[in-house]
Amino acid sequence: MKAVDVHVHPPPNPALRPSAVADNADQTRQMRQYFRRSEPDLETPEQYVELYEKHDIVGVLLPSDTRQPGDTESPDPNDWVAEIVRRAPTRWIPFCSVNPNRGEQAIRDLERAAGEFDAKGIKLLPTGMNFFANESQYYPLWDRAQELGLTILTHSGHNGVGSGLPGGGGRKQWYSNPIWWDDVAADFPELKIILAHPAWPWVEEQISMLVHKANVFMDISGWSPWYFPQELIREMQTRLQNKVLFGSDFQALHLERWLRDFQDLDISDEVRGKIFLENARRVLSTVDWSRYE
Numbered sequence: 001m002k003a004v005d006v007h008v009h010p011p012p013n014p015a016l017r018p019s020a021v022a023d024n025a026d027q028t029r030q031m032r033q034y035f036r037r038s039e040p041d042l043e044t045p046e047q048y049v050e051l052y053e054k055h056d057i058v059g060v061l062l063p064s065d066t067r068q069p070g071d072t073e074s075p076d077p078n079d080w081v082a083e084i085v086r087r088a089p090t091r092w093i094p095f096c097s098v099n100p101n102r103g104e105q106a107i108r109d110l111e112r113a114a115g116e117f118d119a120k121g122i123k124l125l126p127t128g129m130n131f132f133a134n135e136s137q138y139y140p141l142w143d144r145a146q147e148l149g150l151t152i153l154t155h156s157g158h159n160g161v162g163s164g165l166p167g168g169g170g171r172k173q174w175y176s177n178p179i180w181w182d183d184v185a186a187d188f189p190e191l192k193i194i195l196a197h198p199a200w201p202w203v204e205e206q207i208s209m210l211v212h213k214a215n216v217f218m219d220i221s222g223w224s225p226w227y228f229p230q231e232l233i234r235e236m237q238t239r240l241q242n243k244v245l246f247g248s249d250f251q252a253l254h255l256e257r258w259l260r261d262f263q264d265l266d267i268s269d270e271v272r273g274k275i276f277l278e279n280a281r282r283v284l285s286t287v288d289w290s291r292y293e
Contacts, residue, residue, distance in 0.1 A: 001056060001057070001058050001277070001292050001293060002055065002056040002057060002276065002277070003055070003056075003057045003058075003246055003276040003277055004057070004058050004059075004060065004093075004245070004246065004276070004277060004280035004281070004284075005052070005057050005058070005059045005060065005246060005247055005248050005250065005255065006060045006153065006194065006219050006221075006245045006246065006247045006280055006284075007060065007062060007153070007196055007219050007221035007222070007247030007248060007249050007250075008048075008059035008060060008061050008062060008092075008247075008248065008250050009061075009062060009064075009249070009250065009251060009252060010045075010048075010061050010062075010063060010077075010080060010081055010084055011042055011043055011044055011045055011047070011048055011084075012043060013075065013077065013080040015075040015079075015080065027161060028041065030161070030162070030163075030164070030165065030169075031160060031161065031252050033164070034160050034163045034164060035160065035252060035253050037252075037253070037254060037257075039251075039254045039256075039257075041251060042251060045083075045084045045087055045088065046087075048084075049087075049088045049091050051255060051256075052091055052255075053091065055255070055256075055259070057255075058090075058091060058092070058093060058292045059091065059092055059093070059250075060092075060093045060094075060095055060120075060121075060153075060247075060284075061081045061084060061085065061092050061093070061094055061095060062081075062095050062097070062123035062153065063077035063078055063080065063081045063095070063096065063097040063123060064077060064097050064123060064125050064128065065077050065078065065096075065097035065098050065099050065109070066099060066125065066128045066129055067099055067102070068099070068101065068102075069099075069101060069102050069103065069105070076109070077097060078096040078097060078109070078112075078113045078117075078119070081094050081095070081096070081117075081119075082094060082113075082116070082117035085117065086117075089291070090291055090292055091292075093120055093284065093287055094113075094117055094118065094119045094120065095119055095120060095121040095122060095123050095151075095153065096109070096110065096113030096114070096119035096121075096122055096123070097122060097123040097124065097125075098110050098113075098122060098124075098141070099129050100124070100129060100131045100138045100141050101129060101130070101131060103137075106141055107140060107141055107144050110122065110141065110144060110145065110148070110150070111144070111148070114148050114150060119150070120150065120151060120284055120286055120287055121150050121151035121152060121153055121194075121284070122145055122150055122151070122152050122153070123153050123154075124152060124153070124154040124155065125154075125155045126154065126155060126175035126176050126180075127155065127159045127161070127171045127172060127173060127175045127176045128155075128161070128171070129175075130172070130175060131175065132175060132180050133154070133180040133181050133183070133184050134180045134181070134182075134183035134184055139187070142184055142187075142188050142191060143188065145191060146188045146190050146191040149286050151192040151193075151194060151283065151284060152191065152192070152193045152194065153193075153194040153196055153219070154181065154193065154194070154195060154196060155176055155196050155197065156176055156177075156178040156181075156195040156196055156197055156199040156202070156206065156218075157176060157178070157197050157198060157199030157200050157201070157202060157203075157206070158173065158176075158197075158200050158201065159171050159173055159176060160222065160252060176199075177199075177202050177205070178195045178199045178202055178205055178206045178209060179202065179205050179209070181193055181195065181209070181216070182209050182212075182213065182216075185209070185213040185215050185216050186213070188215075189214075189215055190215070191215060192215050192216075192217065192283055193213075193215060193216050193217070194216075194217045194218060194219055194245065194283070195209070195210075195216065195217070195218045195219075196218070196219050196221060196222065196247065196249075197218075197219065197220070197221055197222040197223060197249070198218075198220060198222075198223050198228060198229060198232055199218075200229065203229050203231065203232055204231070206218060207231065207232065207235050207240065210235075210240055210243045211239055211240070216243075217243050217244070217245060217279070217283055218240075218243065218244055218245070219244075219245045219246070219247030220232075220236075220244060220245070220246065220247060220275070221246075221247030221248055221249035221253070221258075222247075222249040222252065222253060223253075224253065224257065224258065224261045225258065225261045225262040225264070225265050226261045226264065228265070233265060233266070233267070236267060236271065236275070237266070237267055237268065237271055241271045241274055241275075242274060242279060242282075243279070244274075244275050244279065245275065245279050245280050245283065246275050246276045246277075246280070
């Protein structure tokens with residue numbers, strides 16, 4: 001195992017209804033344009049495994065549950081991730097996703113994922129789920145996540161989904177300001193929180209949180225390293241070298257492009273080792289790493 005990619009989106013779920021498949025196809029086209037991506041999409045778990053085995057990388061699979069309260073017809077995206085992990089248990093680490101607006105149902109979904117397929121964390125998308133993390137109505141969910149020893153990985157910063165569309169496709173970016181998670185990190189000091197992506201235009205707030213809160217980390221997915229803000233590169237090499245985790249955002253951004261572009265950064269070999277492997281092993285401390293070696 002040369003690296004851990006903490007930000008991998010699963011391939012298309014065959015259980016989706018036709019309307020959801022069409023919506024996903026529209027989003028894929030928009031994201032391909034936003035990221036200027038020319039590589040062909042991978043459609044099956046087997047194709048994913050082949051790519052990640054080629055690079056000897058273990059991936060954290062991140063579903064996204066945007067089901068609204070009362071939705072009993074849409075398939076649970078966590079079940080698809082569980083199936084993919086079952087097929088290749090030494091290649092993937094499962095996370096689950098719950099929509100905090102589902103209230104008690106979200107807590108039950110979380111408990112089922114942790115119990116039935118040993119999910120190690122929760123993927124959240126505030127701009128797709130429309131919530132501010134520091135509102136008290138969501139605190140029972142964060143409390144249960146802390147009790148279960150789960151890590152939260154949450155989108156932060158600019159949203160690629162909807163970029164360039166009228167009204168941004170209805171996405172409201174204020175939800176993804178990372179500062180809302182500062183309250184959560186303070187109130188749940190045993191809860192590990194990974195802020196996904198360089199959180200532009202709030203990168204300085206993000207850096208402050210990583211320096212201030214021992215339980216807050218970030219992944220550097222979703223951006224080509226060529227475009228990382230200079231203040232982030234400087235901090236990665238110094239104060240944040242133990243707080244930054246490799247993530248690609250595959251396949252929104254292709255894994256091989258991310259790896260190729262990262263080679264050009266002025267980062268020492270010691271820090272590269274931390275970013276690619278050591279920090280993930282430490283942050284995701286409930287993972288049985290012997291399974292992947």
